[in-house]
Amino acid sequence: MLSVASLEKRYGDAPAVRGIDFDLEPGDLTVLIGRSGAGKTTLLRCLDGLERPDSGTVRLDGTRPDPTDIALVFQTGALIDGKSALETVLDGALGREPVWRELLGWHTAGEKRAAIERLHAVGLAGDAARRVGDLSGGERQRVGIARALQQEPRALLADEPVAALDPATARSVLERLAAVVCERNLVGLVSLHQPRLAGGVADRYLGLSDGRVTLDAPASDVDEARIAAVYDD
Numbered sequence: 001m002l003s004v005a006s007l008e009k010r011y012g013d014a015p016a017v018r019g020i021d022f023d024l025e026p027g028d029l030t031v032l033i034g035r036s037g038a039g040k041t042t043l044l045r046c047l048d049g050l051e052r053p054d055s056g057t058v059r060l061d062g063t064r065p066d067p068t069d070i071a072l073v074f075q076t077g078a079l080i081d082g083k084s085a086l087e088t089v090l091d092g093a094l095g096r097e098p099v100w101r102e103l104l105g106w107h108t109a110g111e112k113r114a115a116i117e118r119l120h121a122v123g124l125a126g127d128a129a130r131r132v133g134d135l136s137g138g139e140r141q142r143v144g145i146a147r148a149l150q151q152e153p154r155a156l157l158a159d160e161p162v163a164a165l166d167p168a169t170a171r172s173v174l175e176r177l178a179a180v181v182c183e184r185n186l187v188g189l190v191s192l193h194q195p196r197l198a199g200g201v202a203d204r205y206l207g208l209s210d211g212r213v214t215l216d217a218p219a220s221d222v223d224e225a226r227i228a229a230v231y232d233d
């Protein structure tokens with residue numbers, strides 16, 4: 001379980017997130033919603049360790065997470081166009097393999113097998129050799145998810161991973177995310193600009209308004225009015 005308690009992050013004097021408390025169960029995909037500036041990215045970056053919170057705690061199953069325990073997928077995938085899909089996924093093992101091996105691009109047979117399996121999990125097994133720069137937006141995002149899985153995280157976070165995609169492609173990427181979170185029993189937390197896309201894939205909703213949690217409920221208890229209230233606050 002990912003447990004967040006009393007999390008606060010300020011930029012200068014301005015609080016970006018404050019008094020954040022929640023628990024997320026593995027196997028569930030939680031959709032993080034809130035207006036622009038509500039603090040979604042800041043929260044995800046604090047969970048991933050890219051930002052240091054001013055106060056509060058983040059725990060995975062009761063202990064402080066290791067750097068590789070929590071993976072974050074970015075909006076544009078943050079991929080290098082010239083690399084193949086397979087090479088990109090292999091990069092996800094950075095931090096788990098010796099630095100010299102990463103620098104030389106040497107990977108063990110086991111890592112390569114695992115990377116192919118992760119491409120398979122996101123529906124791209126046949127695209128391992130393709131240049132990332134030649135892939136569609138949805139395929140790139142799925143490579144980004146496979147790379148995050150290669151990190152062997154216990155929690156998979158994504159910051160607006162489908163913002164640049166058309167609705168049908170966005171939906172299929174979210175369905176893949178939900179599937180890998182469920183199959184691998186990961187904690188899943190994904191921020192979305194369009195909450196409508198979450199219907200049917202979200203197990204839980206977490207809503208932020210002005211840096212505070214104003215919605216934390218299973219999807220079965222959340223209707224359009226509760227979602228709208230997060231944006232009205």
Ligand SMILES: Nc1ncnc2c1ncn2[C@@H]1O[C@H](COP(=O)(O)OP(=O)(O)OP(=O)(O)O)[C@@H](O)[C@H]1O
Pocket residue numbers: 011015016034035036037038039040041042043
């Ligand atoms: N590096 C930074 N320096 C100063 N202020 C920041 C920084 N990053 C975020 N903020 C501020 O913190 C608040 C929360 O921003 P954040 O990016 O977390 O919101 P968000 O919900 O992700 O917004 P969006 O949906 O537009 O991406 C905003 O007021 C923002 O201006």
